[in-house]
Amino acid sequence: MQFRSLVAVAAAATVSLSALTAQAAEKPEELNFGIISTESTQNLKTIWEPFLADMEEQTGMEVKPFFATDYAGIIEAMRFGKVDIAWYGNKSAMEAVDRANGSIFAQTVDVEGNPGYWSLLVTHKDSALESVDDVLKCDGSLNFGYGDPNSTSGFLVPSYYVFAQNGVDPKDCFKTVRNANHETNLVAAANKQVDVSTNNTENLRRMQKTHPDMAKDVKVIWKSPLIPSDPIVWRNDLADPAKAEVIKFFMTYGRIGAQAELDEELKVLSDLGWAPFQPSSNAQLIPIRQLELFKNRAKIAGNENLSEQEKKDQIAEIDAQLDALKDLAAKQPKSAS
Known part of the structure; x- marks a missing residue:
């Protein structure tokens, strides 16, 4: 999407939301920002604190980070009003939209400008494993590091593309299967604690910056089709004045301001592995819902x-849902490049 379009979206959203403020509750004094646990909390704090500090300064609301040990913790916190805005993967965002009264309003863009990211299977650089076929020999000799069940790239995508499409149940294929976050799985592969594990391009890139010695000990043996970039979700019942400030911040951060200020903001985003955000909506979940239904x-x-x-009845019901999603996807406007 072109820069002018993004600015227009931000301006239009700000105007339309501001028009509702007369009926809305007052802007809250603080916002709780949920952050998914892709790696250690200390690492996340280091890269997130500058961004949240800028958000606090520019929105005029205190922004408090909310870290949880897994995706479900952020989803439940949003469901019970303890988290106002959160960074999710697509799978966990789908749960937040369906169960926690959330809506997507923005989308991350990776630091290289890619419209998404990719799920990976990684192993130690010296491993004899070279492909999915090697992984799916299913002789019970391999230890497998799976992602959090609410992870898009760590669980949902490999579940469908690696296992479901090949008619394989991981429990019947491997010696052991253990679920962990991205960082833990990458470390386990680098240290030969598992033979193969799931990961994604964003986390691998971050590990290459923060722990290059460890990152060089892993190799990628499978890369998925493109996954839509991570969404940012807010609670639907967040006060309209707060939504107006938040959308303005996300759509202008790293895009509008004095050059020195922009350089600082772009550095903050780069440390997170991102470029400036794009507007988005719940429509970005359509391919993720399709994956879940296929599974x-x-x-x-x-x-x-x-x-x-x-079987016939239940499959027919799923096929009807897939047809509805296909029709919905066809009605979505194409983003400008």
Whole structure:
């Protein structure tokens, strides 16, 4: 999307939201910002604190970080009003939209300007594993590091593209399967604690900057199709004046201001692995919902406890949902490049 379009979106959103402030609650004094636990809290604090400090200064609201040990903790915190805004992966954002009264309003852009990122399978650089076929030999000899079940790149995407499409259940394929965050899985692969693990291009790039000696000990043996960039989600019942300030901040951060100020903001974003944000909506979850439905369809088809008629009925229901999503996707406007 062109710069002028982004500025227009920010301005239009600010005007439309500001028009509602007469009926809305007053702007809150503070915002709680949820941050998914892709790595250690200390590492996350280091790279997030400058961004949250700028957000606090520019919105006029105190911004408090809310860290949780897993994705579910952020989702539940938003559900019960303890988190106002959060950075999610697409899978966890889908849960937040469906269960925690959330809506997507912005999307991250990686530091290289990519419109998304990629899920990976990684192993130690000296491993004999070279491809998905090597991983799926399923002789019970390999230890596998899976992602958090609410992770898009660490769990949902490899579940579909690596396992469901090949008719493989990880529990039946590997010697051990353990779930952990991205950082833990990458460290485990580098230290030969697992034979292969899931990861993503954003986390690997960050590890190459923060722990280059460790990052050089892993190799990538599989790369997924493109995953939409991570969404930023707010609670639907966040006061309209707060939404106006927040959308203005996200759409102008690293884009509008004096050059020295812009340079500082772009450095903050770069440390997070990002370039300036783009506007987004719940529509970015359409391909993720399709992945989830495909995964469920495969489970039903392979469920020996269901009768053929039960399978037929449940698969027909999923196919109807997939058709509806396909129609919805076709109606979405194409983003300008």
